[in-house]
Amino acid sequence: MSRRKNRFLYDFLRDPAAIAGAVIMLVFTAAAVLAPLLAPQDPYDLEILELGDSLKPPAWEADGDPQFLLGTDDQGRDILSTILYGLRTSLSVGFSVMLLAGSFGVLVGLLAGYYGGVLDAVTMRTADTVFAFSTTLLAILFLGLFKQSGVGIVILAICIADWVRYARTMRASVLEVKEEAYITAAKATGANDVHLLLVHLLPNALPPIFVIMAVDLAAIIMLEATLSFLGVGVPITKPSLGMMIASGKNYIYAGCWWLIVFPGATLVLFVLGLNLFADWLREELNPRIQRSR
Amino acid sequence: MAPLLEVRDLTVHFPVRRSLLARQRQYVHAVDNASFTLAEGETLGLVGESGCGKTTTGLAVLRLIPFTSGQVIFQGQDLSSLNRAELRHFRREMQIIFQDPYSSLNPRMTVQRIISDPLKIHGQGNYRERAERVAYLLEKVGLTPEQASRYPHEFSGGQRQRIGIARALALSPKLIVSDEPVSALDVSIQAQIINLLIDLQKEFSLSYILISHDLAVVEYICDHVAVMYLGQIVETAPYRDIYTDPRHPYTQALLSAVPTFDISAKYEMSVLAGDVPSPIQPPPGCRFHPRCPIRMDECNRIEPAMKEVTPGHFAACLAL
Ligand SMILES: Nc1ncnc2c1ncn2[C@@H]1O[C@H](COP(=O)(O)OP(=O)(O)OP(=O)(O)O)[C@@H](O)[C@H]1O
Ligand code: SF4
Ligand SMILES: [Mg+2]
Numbered sequence: 001m002s003r004r005k006n007r008f009l010y011d012f013l014r015d016p017a018a019i020a021g022a023v024i025m026l027v028f029t030a031a032a033v034l035a036p037l038l039a040p041q042d043p044y045d046l047e048i049l050e051l052g053d054s055l056k057p058p059a060w061e062a063d064g065d066p067q068f069l070l071g072t073d074d075q076g077r078d079i080l081s082t083i084l085y086g087l088r089t090s091l092s093v094g095f096s097v098m099l100l101a102g103s104f105g106v107l108v109g110l111l112a113g114y115y116g117g118v119l120d121a122v123t124m125r126t127a128d129t130v131f132a133f134s135t136t137l138l139a140i141l142f143l144g145l146f147k148q149s150g151v152g153i154v155i156l157a158i159c160i161a162d163w164v165r166y167a168r169t170m171r172a173s174v175l176e177v178k179e180e181a182y183i184t185a186a187k188a189t190g191a192n193d194v195h196l197l198l199v200h201l202l203p204n205a206l207p208p209i210f211v212i213m214a215v216d217l218a219a220i221i222m223l224e225a226t227l228s229f230l231g232v233g234v235p236i237t238k239p240s241l242g243m244m245i246a247s248g249k250n251y252i253y254a255g256c257w258w259l260i261v262f263p264g265a266t267l268v269l270f271v272l273g274l275n276l277f278a279d280w281l282r283e284e285l286n287p288r289i290q291r292s293r
Numbered sequence: 294m295a296p297l298l299e300v301r302d303l304t305v306h307f308p309v310r311r312s313l314l315a316r317q318r319q320y321v322h323a324v325d326n327a328s329f330t331l332a333e334g335e336t337l338g339l340v341g342e343s344g345c346g347k348t349t350t351g352l353a354v355l356r357l358i359p360f361t362s363g364q365v366i367f368q369g370q371d372l373s374s375l376n377r378a379e380l381r382h383f384r385r386e387m388q389i390i391f392q393d394p395y396s397s398l399n400p401r402m403t404v405q406r407i408i409s410d411p412l413k414i415h416g417q418g419n420y421r422e423r424a425e426r427v428a429y430l431l432e433k434v435g436l437t438p439e440q441a442s443r444y445p446h447e448f449s450g451g452q453r454q455r456i457g458i459a460r461a462l463a464l465s466p467k468l469i470v471s472d473e474p475v476s477a478l479d480v481s482i483q484a485q486i487i488n489l490l491i492d493l494q495k496e497f498s499l500s501y502i503l504i505s506h507d508l509a510v511v512e513y514i515c516d517h518v519a520v521m522y523l524g525q526i527v528e529t530a531p532y533r534d535i536y537t538d539p540r541h542p543y544t545q546a547l548l549s550a551v552p553t554f555d556i557s558a559k560y561e562m563s564v565l566a567g568d569v570p571s572p573i574q575p576p577p578g579c580r581f582h583p584r585c586p587i588r589m590d591e592c593n594r595i596e597p598a599m600k601e602v603t604p605g606h607f608a609a610c611l612a613l
Contacts, residue, residue, distance in 0.1 A: 180396045180397075181391040181392075181393055181396040181397035182396065182397055182398055182399045182407075184352075184357060184389070184391070185389065185391065185397060185457075185460065186399075186410065186414075187357055188355055188357060188384065188387070188388060188389045189384055189385075189388070189410065189411035189414050189415075189460075189463075189464065190380075190381040190384035190385070190411075190414055190415065191410075191414050192414075195414060199410075200399055203401045204399065204400065204401060
């Protein structure tokens with residue numbers, strides 16, 4: 001194992017794009033986690049907002065205020081602080097969906113791939129149907145049913161479609177792994193299904209899931225931003241990145257570019273970082289490439 | 294004495310997925326009415342071209358795939374009548390060794406875990422006892438106990454095959470099905486593994502079903518040989534008879550392809566140049582007739598039955 005781990009690290013350190021992706025991921029995640037410590041202002045605390053501070057440009061502009069590095073929004077909120085807290089919201093939605101939809105999808109894919117038959121047919125047809133709809137549309141329909149907003153509801157709404165990519169990937173991977181001779185060997189020794197599934201199949205079928213996790217996180221964050229932008233996402237009192245862009249767009253013709261550019265750039269950069277890292281991981285875990293070594 | 298294993302009319306058909314419009318369900322006739330016996334401590338060689346049903350026979354004997362009809366009687370017990378729980382008990386007595394040493398070991402487990410997995414499954418021993426057993430088995434197959442903490446990718450093909458053999462031995466089985474155990478290995482290593490199998494057989498009085506397309510390997514280790522063609526056993530005999538007195542035209546053609554045998558082969562392997570017919574619609578009558586060098590008029594109508602040509606030597610050919 002140690003040799004394999006070293007190989008992993010070695011390959012990683014030779015790939016600048018992978019390093020860049022990982023650094024972006026780490027820095028942004030750390031910023032989100034540490035937001036209460038890093039942010040100059042608590043943007044959720046309505047008491048401290050001064051309307052007089054509203055729509056100030058970034059500090060380096062002529063009318064800028066050194067107190068607000070990236071300027072302020074129409075409520076007088078510090079943009080930098082709001083971005084940090086918004087990142088926090090985006091990431092908590094992202095990780096929650098990844099965990100919930102991911103474990104559900106992995107379980108479904110594992111069972112469907114291993115047992116096949118009716119279970120496989122039913123779950124995969126369901127997955128196809130869900131996939132045929134736009135993810136955004138499904139989330140909006142679901143949110144429409146609930147008629148209320150909240151981070152928890154948004155998480156559920158995204159999960160409705162998101163588990164599908166995990167289930168499909170896992171199923172394909174299981175179908176491949178279950179043909180391996182060591183699975184037959186385990187059956188020949190009298191292993192029961194739980195042992196086969198958990199000890200032999202799951203660990204060997206899981207690597208492709210790691211690749212989609214990074215891509216998926218990016219997709220979830222984009223979807224959350226979209227929902228918030230459309231006004232059906234997280235509550236207005238807890239602005240996420242998407243929400244910031246949505247409320248900023250009203251001022252774009254007034255020349256307040258900083259309302260959109262900074263949260264937008266944060267979103268793009270983070271999603272880019274995730275994708276760079278995922279690309280590297282995909283190459284690294286590709287079994288065909290690994291075999292030829 | 295009753296044989297350790299008796300297989301009677303074993304038949305395995307796999308359903309073929311056809312288009313929705315196909316009227317009749319079609320089947321791959323992977324194995325049809327195969328019968329053979331195996332005595333304790335002996336080795337039966339199962340030979341034949343690729344796709345003739347050797348692996349399927351081996352897996353069905355171990356009940357790792359369901360069979361369509363027939364009986365597998367192991368230690369006097371008909372395995373086809375057992376449910377899963379009852380079968381578990383017999384799993385300790387029958388094991389399998391695979392062709393591909395890369396796919397046969399779980400890449401995420403150490404050798405220790407791989408070899409002790411069967412023991413764990415059957416709740417044998419505590420952690421320390423299992424570790425001792427693994428060390429013992431590693432020495433038996435020519436590896437060292439220190440290698441137990443390594444992962445499969447750190448070993449060569451031959452060493453991996455030894456690990457697979459150690460795993461098969463873990464539960465002290467009586468019967469081991471070896472599916473092409475050396476055909477994926479370098480020629481220089483093949484003999485080592487064959488010798489290891491022979492040594493282990495003597496020491497633990499094992500019975501083997503050795504599957505191979507290589508008659509030279511089979512000659513080295515087997516007591517009996519069964520020749521398969523398109524899902525059927527066409528000739529079975531003590532190994533000496535197969536090599537000195539092959540009766541079925543297919544066996545003779547197979548042997549002529551092995552340069553080391555200076556036998557009185559009447560037919561060259563070249564007669565087998567034609568394609569093997571599809572096992573989905575096997576030829577009527579004698580399945581070998583489209584390729585047979587001595588085909589007669591009735592061969593495509595009458596299915597030849599097994600005939601005892603000399604004591605213990607059976608062949609299925611109308612010309613006999
Ligand atoms: N699971 C399956 N489903 C459908 N057909 C199968 C299945 N397994 C095997 N077959 C078919 O059954 C026939 C016998 O296959 P089998 O693997 O037993 O042959 P073999 O003698 O072991 O060949 P090889 O020397 O290539 O390993 C082949 O035609 C094969 O395509
Ligand atoms: S039965 Fe006929 S076709 Fe078949 S092997 Fe004998 S002679 Fe050849
Ligand atoms: Mg085979």
